[in-house]
Amino acid sequence: xxxxxxxxxxxxxxxxxxxxxxxxxxxxxxxxxxxxxxxxxxxxxxxxxxxxxxxxxxxxxxxxxxxxxxxxxxxxxxxxxxxxxxxxxxxxxxxxxxxxxxxxxxxxxxxxxxxxxxxxxxxxxxxxxxxxxxxxxxxxxxxxxxxxxxxxxxxxxxxxxxxxxxxxxxxxxxxxxxxxxxxxxxxxxxxxxxxxxxxxxxxxxxxxxxxxxxxxxxxxxxxxxxxxxxxxxxxxxxxxxxxxxxxxxxxxxxxxxxxxxxxxxxxxxxxxxxxxxxxxxxxxxxxxxxxxxxxxxxxxxxxxxxxxxxxxxxxxxxxxxxxxxxxxxxxxxxxxxxxxxxxxxxxxxx
Amino acid sequence: xxxxxxxxxxxxxxxxxxxxxxxxxxxxxxxxxxxxxxxxxxxxxxxxxxxxxxxxxxxxxxxxxxxxxxxxxxxxxxxxxxxxxxxxxxxxxxxxxxxxxxxxxxxxxxxxxxxxxxxxxxxxxxxxxxxxxxxxxxxxxxxxxxxxxxxxxxxxxxxxxxxxxxxxxxxxxxxxxxxxxxxxxxxxxxxxxxxxxxxxxxxxxxxxxxxxxxxxxxxxxxxxxxxxxxxxxxxxxxxxxxxxxxxxxxxxxxxxxxxxxxxxxxxxxxxxxxxxxxxxxxxxxxxxxxxxxxxxxxxxxxxxxxxxxxxxxxxxxx
Numbered sequence: 001x002x003x004x005x006x007x008x009x010x011x012x013x014x015x016x017x018x019x020x021x022x023x024x025x026x027x028x029x030x031x032x033x034x035x036x037x038x039x040x041x042x043x044x045x046x047x048x049x050x051x052x053x054x055x056x057x058x059x060x061x062x063x064x065x066x067x068x069x070x071x072x073x074x075x076x077x078x079x080x081x082x083x084x085x086x087x088x089x090x091x092x093x094x095x096x097x098x099x100x101x102x103x104x105x106x107x108x109x110x111x112x113x114x115x116x117x118x119x120x121x122x123x124x125x126x127x128x129x130x131x132x133x134x135x136x137x138x139x140x141x142x143x144x145x146x147x148x149x150x151x152x153x154x155x156x157x158x159x160x161x162x163x164x165x166x167x168x169x170x171x172x173x174x175x176x177x178x179x180x181x182x183x184x185x186x187x188x189x190x191x192x193x194x195x196x197x198x199x200x201x202x203x204x205x206x207x208x209x210x211x212x213x214x215x216x217x218x219x220x221x222x223x224x225x226x227x228x229x230x231x232x233x234x235x236x237x238x239x240x241x242x243x244x245x246x247x248x249x250x251x252x253x254x255x256x257x258x259x260x261x262x263x264x265x266x267x268x269x270x271x272x273x274x275x276x277x278x279x280x281x282x283x284x285x286x287x288x289x290x291x292x293x294x295x296x297x298x299x300x301x302x303x304x305x306x307x308x309x310x311x312x313x314x315x316x317x318x319x320x321x322x323x324x325x326x327x328x329x330x331x332x333x334x335x336x337x338x339x340x341x342x343x344x345x346x347x348x349x350x
Numbered sequence: 351x352x353x354x355x356x357x358x359x360x361x362x363x364x365x366x367x368x369x370x371x372x373x374x375x376x377x378x379x380x381x382x383x384x385x386x387x388x389x390x391x392x393x394x395x396x397x398x399x400x401x402x403x404x405x406x407x408x409x410x411x412x413x414x415x416x417x418x419x420x421x422x423x424x425x426x427x428x429x430x431x432x433x434x435x436x437x438x439x440x441x442x443x444x445x446x447x448x449x450x451x452x453x454x455x456x457x458x459x460x461x462x463x464x465x466x467x468x469x470x471x472x473x474x475x476x477x478x479x480x481x482x483x484x485x486x487x488x489x490x491x492x493x494x495x496x497x498x499x500x501x502x503x504x505x506x507x508x509x510x511x512x513x514x515x516x517x518x519x520x521x522x523x524x525x526x527x528x529x530x531x532x533x534x535x536x537x538x539x540x541x542x543x544x545x546x547x548x549x550x551x552x553x554x555x556x557x558x559x560x561x562x563x564x565x566x567x568x569x570x571x572x573x574x575x576x577x578x579x580x581x582x583x584x585x586x587x588x589x590x591x592x593x594x595x596x597x598x599x600x601x602x603x604x605x606x607x608x609x610x611x612x613x614x615x616x617x618x619x620x621x622x623x624x625x626x627x628x629x630x631x632x633x634x635x636x637x638x639x640x641x642x643x644x645x646x647x648x649x650x651x652x653x654x655x656x657x658x659x660x661x662x663x664x665x666x667x668x
Contacts, residue, residue, distance in 0.1 A: 102471075147647060151654075152655075153650045153651050154650075156467040157647075157650055160591060161644065163643070164643030165639070165640045165644055169636075171636040172636050172637060277587075294465055324483055324486060326483045329475060329479030330475070330476050330479025330480055331479070332475065333472045334476065337458075337472055337476075341462060
């Protein structure tokens with residue numbers, strides 16, 4: 001690797017090393033021919049964990065899992081990733097503030113059954129259902145945000161509580177039944193084929209690009225990061241902390257509701273059990289694999305989506321290998337642990 | 351005006367007692383001895399969990415691994431029992447598994463400074479996954495008589511479950527009141543600097559607290575399976591939040607440093623009564639979840655507001 005590349009990396013966002021004085025970069029450049037020390041390699045990987053994990057998984061799976069490296073299979077993985085990819089964006093934003101949203105999966109379930117009722121029982125046109133579900137998500141997210149911000153209930157307990165409430169509500173609303181055979185115009189939101197993929201994939205892509213720009217290119221995004229690093233310092237610099245903190249929960253639940261709607265469309269069934277704790281956990285895993293810090297301040301939409309693709313590749317391999325699906329749950333837990341321990345070690349080195 | 355701690359505790363006790371009497375006069379069969387013993391029997395599951403959880407919350411942690419452990423530990427014991435291993439050994443294996451998972455939580459919290467809610471969430475998920483994998487996702491049952499007796503038998507008319515809850519209440523109370531450990535745990539939650547100045551290791555306390563919580567979860571899971579004569583791989587889900595709610599209703603402070611084991615067990619009994627009454631009134635369990643979820647948020651909010659208010663009052667008095 002050239003010295004220039006090293007410098008570029010130093011200039012880039014390096015969350016693990018932000019407290020270090022910048023004196024290291026000129027020293028490394030001064031050597032003329034920079035050698036790649038093991039520490040450098042670890043740092044390089046540490047900065048691009050999500051991409052590294054993703055590429056490693058693709059290579060390993062292509063080598064060792066039959067039928068993995070096929071176009072059809074890639075399409076399957078993309079289809080399966082689209083829905084959690086939308087949800088992970090909101091979770092990433094919440095984690096960036098140092099909070100967590102444990103109600104995410106239950107918003108999915110409630111959005112699913114409510115969208116089914118609107119589309120099938122009330123015969124609402126598709127755009128109206130979409131708008132209503134987004135509004136529902138926004139309202140639920142505002143509740144979470146207001147409870148954590150103004151009632152000062154810790155995020156994990158507030159969202160655990162609201163999650164419990166939402167799960168109960170979804171079951172009550174559904175009266176224990178599943179709604180099948182949804183209207184065609186409603187299904188078209190996520191199922192219209194475009195370039196060989198369902199529209200849900202492009203919807204996810206659009207949402208991802210929009211939020212990537214929001215976080216990396218706007219003042220709001222910078223304020224969000226500042227707030228995550230330290231609420232007090234941010235407040236002294238004029239960041240509207242309360243507004244940021246409420247907004248991330250609002251975004252999170254809105255995106256969760258959208259993913260609930262798309263989930264319903266994909267399986268053509270509206271059911272209150274959709275999502276749940278398992279989905280929440282999958283999304284948190286993806287965000288952490290994507291390098292999002294649990295302590296706030298660090299996170300990126302692109303990396304979190306790489307995180308989703310990574311764990312969906314693992315799920316896909318578990319399926320292709322014919323191993324019990326239940327293994328996926330335990331493996332996700334193990335992945336989070338490895339990610340946390342690895343992140344901890346690389347941060348300590350810095 | 352600040353309320354004296356003793357008076358506050360008295361007030362806190364007054365509410366459940368009053369509610370109890372009102373319910374007793376209003377809801378038919380609630381005060382029948384058989385119903386009350388049954389309430390305690392049902393509360394024993396979350397009560398035993400709440401004993402361990404109390405210590406965890408006191409040190410500003412939370413244990414979200416209960417849901418998984420409540421299924422994983424009895425699943426191990428159950429499989430061993432069905433494989434013909436004798437009862438004490440199989441049960442010990444389950445308890446060992448729970449304690450090990452708890453100690454692992456302690457390791458993550460103390461050595462890697464991972465937030466408790468994350469590591470316990472992860473360990474819960476892994477346990478849940480393992481509980482499902484061990485028997486391919488189906489439940490097991492038809493255990494030896496001795497095991498079923500633990501869950502359903504009685505000693506002099508008192509169900510064994512109730513006695514077991516009493517044992518854990520006594521154990522927790524003893525640790526908290528009569529051992530230095532109890533004081534150290536309170537110190538760790540209230541003011542870690544003091545603990546450091548006394549030369550005590552925070553890590554060792556964290557190990558103990560999370561390990562003990564895992565042990566309580568294992569015992570509670572075994573008891574649940576003994577009561578039902580079944581291990582269902584997702585049987586723990588319903589109890590996770592109830593155990594936290596029990597502590598919170600019992601006045602264990604999520605901000606750490608404050609909480610008592612008997613009050614947390616009382617909280618478990620209150621939840622047990624609440625669920626029982628709502629059942630007797632024919633209110634759907636899902637509606638009960640809505641109540642309990644909201645109650646947790648409101649109580650955490652109120653206790654935080656009261657604490658901030660009294661802190662302000664103290665500062666104003668100085």
